[in-house]
Each structure stands twice: as C-alpha cells, then as structure tokens.
Amino acid sequence: GVVEDLISTGGSSLAAVDALQKNGAIVLGMVAIFSYNFIKSIEAFEDANVELTTLSNYDALIDVASETGYIRSEDIDVLKEWRFSPSTWGKNE
Numbered sequence: 001g002v003v004e005d006l007i008s009t010g011g012s013s014l015a016a017v018d019a020l021q022k023n024g025a026i027v028l029g030m031v032a033i034f035s036y037n038f039i040k041s042i043e044a045f046e047d048a049n050v051e052l053t054t055l056s057n058y059d060a061l062i063d064v065a066s067e068t069g070y071i072r073s074e075d076i077d078v079l080k081e082w083r084f085s086p087s088t089w090g091k092n093e
Helices: 011-022 039-047 059-069 073-084
Strands: 002-007 031-037 054-055
Touching: 002 011, 002 054, 011 031, 011 039, 054 073
Parallel strands: 002 031, 031 054
Antiparallel strands: none
C-alpha cells in the first residue's frame, strides 16, 4: 500500500502508484490522513482501480465543526458548495 498525507485531486498520489506499478510493485490500495473528497479525485481513484482509505475527510470535518458549534448550520451549504468547485468558488461569472 501507499501512504499519503493529503488527497486533493489525487493526481500526484496516483502518479506515485503508477510509477510503483511500472516498476513491478503490486499496489493494493492507498491510505491517507485526510481527503477533500473532491468528486474528480473520487472518480480518479475509481478509474485507476485503487482503493482509497482515509482517516478523515472534508465531510467529516464539516460534521464535527457543526456539532461542536465551530461553524453555524447556515454555513454548511456554503462549505459543501466549495468542495464541488474550489477553483471557481466565489469568483464572479
């Protein structure tokens, strides 16, 4: 398995898996400390047939922050919206 600290797009992590596989390694999966759970990264891992397991993720972070009162319930939708398009979020169209 491959260990990663943070998964955002998954590109560099999957490049490492690819390099290992090209050199004869059998990669059973990847474990990471945290993932933003971007839709594109989830799809990238599925397409690469690499199982990803994380200790925590963006959705869990939002849930805990809400439960502990760190964020207001009305902010949850805004935070979740960011996850679907972080590169364009908040920019005027």
